[in-house]
Amino acid sequence: MATPPPPEDLEDLYEHAPCGYMSLQPDGRIVKCNATLCAWVGYSHDELHGKRLHDLLSVAGRIFFETHFAPLLRMQGYFDEVALDFIARDSTKIPVLANAMERRDDQGALLFTRITIFKATDRRRYERELLEARTNAQTAQRELQALNATLETRIRRAVEERLQIEESLARERQLAELREQFIAILGHDLRNPLASLDGGIRMLHGENLSPQGERVVKLLQGSTLRMSGLIDNILDFARTQLGGGIALKIEDDVEVQPVLEQVVDELRTATPDATIETEFTIPAPMRCDRIRIGQLASNLLGNALAHGHRTSPVRVRANAADGEFVLSVTNAGEPIPPSTMERLFQPFVRGTSGRNQDGLGLGLYIASEIARGHGGTLEAESTAEETRLTFCMPLTGNPVEPD
Template sequence: MTGENGEKRAEFSVLIEESAEDLYENAPCGYLSTLPNGTIVKVNKTLLRWLGYEAEELLHRKKFQDLLPVGGKLYYETHYGPLLQMQGSVSEINFDLKEKQGQRLPVLVNTIQIVGDDGKPLLNRTTVFNITDRKKYEQELLRARKEAEEAAKVKAEFLSTVSHEIRTPLNAIVSIANLLQATDHSKEHKEYFRALKLSADSLFHLINDILDYSKIEAGRVELIERPMSLRELVYSLVYSVSITAEEKGLAMKVELDERLPEQVLGDPVKVGQILTNLLGNAIKFTEEGYVALKLQVQDLTNEEASIHFQVEDTGIGIPPDKLEKVFEEFTQASYDVNLKYGGTGLGLTISQKLLSLYGSKLSVESEEERGTTFFFNLRLKLAPEQNATPDELTNESEDFIRGVKLLLVEDNPVNVLVVSRYLQRWGVEYDVAKDGIEAVEHVMRHDYNLVLMDLQMPHMDGYEATSKIRGLREEKYRQLPIIALSASARYDFKEQMEAAGIDDFISKPFNPMELRAKITFHSLNAAQDALEPAGTEESPGFESSWHLEPPTEPDAPAFTLTTLEEMLEGDEKDLEELVRMTIRNFEIAKLELQNALVSQDLKSYRSSNHRIRMTVELLHAGRLLSTIERGRSLLESNVAAMEEKEEASVAMGEEFNSVISGLKDTLINRWGSVEATNGL
């Protein structure tokens, strides 16, 4: 009897073992065991079936890392492995596994580390969950959400079409009127009144020239000829539309011919209306890339100038058979365009009719999905000389700005060098703080006329530093002008900026004219009536903004030092030091950006991008900038495959290496600084 019971127990034990083994092999999830170095020593049939391998192809032949693509391997070495060693287990880690045939299998893994009596790791047991269906479901949800948002956007644009152009200046009038009522007579009063008058004028002309379309159609609109500065007009227009562009993540570029006359005779309202229509359309129909406004002098005499105006974008483009129809009233390129983007279809018609008053014509060139360029020519008389010449105004501007005491808060040494060169040239006295903590300490110890505040810094960022300055006891700290100097877009932090108490904003890379104008305006507001800073700067070679166009030729130079050479005015010592710092910064940034990309850390990616963005653009490193932007787009998309991110990481690394190598060659060939490249 005992023997019979023993046989049954043995048989039952075998059945249990077979059942457990069957459960392990054919479980709905994958199982594998690896040695501490990743060598696979056991794997179940489920995981083999998913990956398309036979057991003998994996066991003791491959490591778990071998099943991972490049980005996964990097994450395994830098995060997964150290975390497993530190806490003995990891949960819910997202990987892509490489199947035998080359496809990617999205999985979630959970790993437990088995240790011996001596505490040393013996084995890693990993459970693998196939999340292919979940990924597809997430993508469908994202797609459905995007479609719903687009539908809501179409309805909102349709409802606001008629009233939008009127409500914009009207809101400004109402808001500023309220400010005037709540403000005692002070130095701000005059600026509020000026802004109120400009908004009122804008509303008046919009009502008379756009809504009263019949007046234009009947030819009763007349041109007014008076002196105007095209530079001032251009920058004021670009500034007025820049917020909308920034909200869409678009770069705004301005390129002005150095020969552009200081003053011409023309109708600034009509010319401004034409350019506003073109810029507004360009921004509306462009989802990514840039919008550029370019003025080129074609012919210049002592009496008049022939000027070519061009508005260029990288938007949706116009089909060839629709190019002429866009100038017809109440007409757009297609019904779908009207449905998606809205609009009355009058903007180009009005612009064309206004140009006809000048004897000119609006022309267009376009390619679908590549962008559109509108252009026209104006022949304008030169304005007679005013009481003060441009040279005298420039000298006067320098007299006002000279002696201003300023605090520059910036953690990037390259950016400090760039900004300080201009401050030195203008005679501005300045101190430097490398983070928000130092900024607050400097402000408490010294009396400054103005603070230039970077927003993204270690230890304490620009928002917190500004808030602490505003919270200091004395009233002077609440009146101290603080300008944000940042490579981020304004829409990223508009509410934070207002909440912190920041007065104004300048984007990096900055336009020298804008920087000097705002320093002058904010630090010497009482002298504003005697000075028009935005139109008095003479800065040959710096008329263009430094935002980059996508490279047009694959074999174009990886970078150029031209802008830096002009900016540093031939100072070889400063240029050499700037190149050295750039090499060091790029070596660090390359690793930070690649790691952030493959680990899908958007916050870190944006932070690293912010620190080097100005330098990249000053170097005109178009291909490098393009690869960085590609990585950012992939991280923001939420649906991009890991394979795409890995490829983008490799491409970005190659471009970084190309620029770094070129800069090192420059150090050696130009300055003989062989030792400068050691250890970089």
């Protein structure tokens, strides 16, 4: 009679099973594990006792476990074949598959959680290789489809762009012709009558007029001066908006101080009730556009006279030192509101506190364009005491080409 086999040693079966066993307390700490798992991770029973499961996981595994599988375990009481990466004592990564099931008492209280762990190195490698092969095939197919679509799109776009370029060139030629005609007609039709009016006023100025006649002539002189400035601003604005930009005629060795003095004299004549104080320190000629610098100064001074208090003088200062030319115009008056300050150098922006509200709001915009054309800046400061507009230009810089 054959001798029956000895009974299975359950303790040995647990300790040396071909898989890892782990039991967790309700607080998630390891309370028991088998020798197989200890051998895989390189820790003894005592070292693993009291650790948490996520202490053995990689960083990504911890996040994935806590955000996905731990909630699933709490909700349904188990999970199957969860892919995790254990980190051994020597920092080796061990791919595993884990199954877990909760053990509860009759009242539903959690007693412990049992986890079975299987090594999955070969399986995970096979899955990665299979996924990579499938991904590569799909990628190749998508790349081929994308290449075909790209070629078709490029051909279509090339044809469309060619047609658009030809249409754009035709429109640009028409626009250039219309722009030149518009500016020429505008300048001719406005300047000629104004020139005749100015000539007639100059003839009357030499006549023996009554005091009232002298006052009328001075008023007419101021009006023609203002109209001339408006025409200049309108033409310059038309050029900037139609693509011509502010035209500059840069010259070397320009004596700027006489230009500024002439501007001040003209505006003194046009506004005899205003006080204009000047302080010019320009020791040497400069490289700039003589006419445009005079126009910039006239616009800044005209703005100060229009919005400043007549009881306080308008101060015009200019100096050239340390490689920079600085022109500032300062007046007392109501401060510029912040909402206006943000748009001060944009076209058609006018102040609300000046006496003369019939301007187009182009003066400061044109001045800023002239400043930019000279490679400089135009800035504004306004407080309850005074408002100052300051033009700064490098003495050795090159002018900026108009857009």
